[in-house]
Amino acid sequence: MNGCHDDDWLISRFRFPKAISSWKSTELGPGLERQTARSHALPVPIQVLTTLGFLATGSFQRELADRSGMSQGALSHAIAAPGIYGYDAVNQAHIKAQFAEIADFPNVIGAIDCTHIAIKAPSEGEYAYVNRKHFHSLNVQIICDAQMCLTNIVARWPGSTHDSFVLTNSSVGNRFRTRQQLIARI
Template identity: 35%
Template sequence: MACPFLRDPIDIGAQIVRKTIRTKRLFKDRQNPLSFSEEYINERYHFSSHCIVYLADLLTPSLRNDTLRSYPLTVMQTLCIGLHFFACGEFMHAVGDAENLSKSTVCRAIRRVYLALARILPDFVKFPGHCSQQEVKDSFYRIAGLPNVIGVVDCTHIPIKVPSGPEASDYTNQRSFHSINVQMVCDSQCLITNIEAKWPGSVNDFHILQKSTLYHQFQQGIFDGWLVADNEYPCLPFMMTPYLNPKPGAESCFNEALYETRACIKTTFTTLRARFGCLKGLRVSPQSACDIIVACMVLHNVAIIRKEAPPCFSWMPRNKPEPVYCDHQDGTAIRDSIAAQLFASCSQVL
């Protein structure tokens, strides 16, 4: 006899059977991001497949997804989403369309990648470099004969969207667009050895240097060498800058040698913008922009260390900025001494 409280005992029985023998959900397997030609991979991610595999192994502890709720993105898929965003600089929904993923999934993946890269910054960005200090000096000396140089310092502005809130004006730079003013130091091989990526665009270059740990380390005499800079900075005992109005002979020779030595930082800036299209304009909050910038610096050094093919770019004209600070007397004395030594061999050096 059927139970009076059940409308259809047969249906109830079928429900019990279905719960007992639950069918496993099937998810469509996403394609392997590296299952394309090497040319396509380089064009899409601006890295070779071998380097991408290296990065995936390096970042696996941070990018591994242990969820069992659904079919998660693999480490390789997550990494390639991030690399695609860094390379193209498109809106995140455009990256999602290209990867056949939702915008929310893409946003989470990109954030995981740039935070994972930021965590390994100390492993890849070291001052004065990954080799000995003397090797760094020798490498710079071979460029134009300037002795004792262990780094070239300069700043570059990375455009960002207009920030919200009352601090928006702080990010407006002298060219009237919103930016992060990023300080970098590089060696003769364009390897970034120090970075400050946290200052609004309105902050001037020398102020950023003065507030940096690197500046105080030089003041304390921790490093036995000099930085090279342009006239946005004063001439200091540990930082050489060009003569403002060089006289023919030693001073002119010094300036030319310094310009040649400084060229590596301009090459570094140009290479960064060519490899990482996102740096041409970040449509995220200032804090996220700073994290993304740091991630790109780490990837840049990985590319240099692993000898990745450089991206194509056009050379930028050399601009001589107007001086904004007075030189330090001890710094000018050191500069005069170097110039006098260079004068005797000026014709051989330049």
């Protein structure tokens, strides 16, 4: 994958324009650069763009890895890298403490919001992509931790989709629903 692809190509395959992947590459670069005994380390922009594409589309790792010219194992390693997708039960207490320190708001494990990413009008179902501000977009849900590291991205819903629907139909929404069902049984 070379650097000359335009935004349309990048959005069609990874769901993000060059500006977003460049910004995240700059932010995450120091934590993602690796020394290797092999000829070349996996470049940070490719790690970031491919991980964002995986999180945004829910595609199989092999499919996204093939698009980026890497192995499925390399993508799996990139996804697990601290700073891209580094949330698990072990560091939950630490994340809660960080949010409490920032805003004096207890028991927060992530900040969530949706934003509209402008797109060209699609040829099918065009009206569904028109948002409340009357432009074509994807409604993208993003969750980050207290260090502003992305922990979840959903970029699959048309601009007319309500934020609550995006959350309810995401993996995070499913986890909350499952947890509520477990608590209700107790």
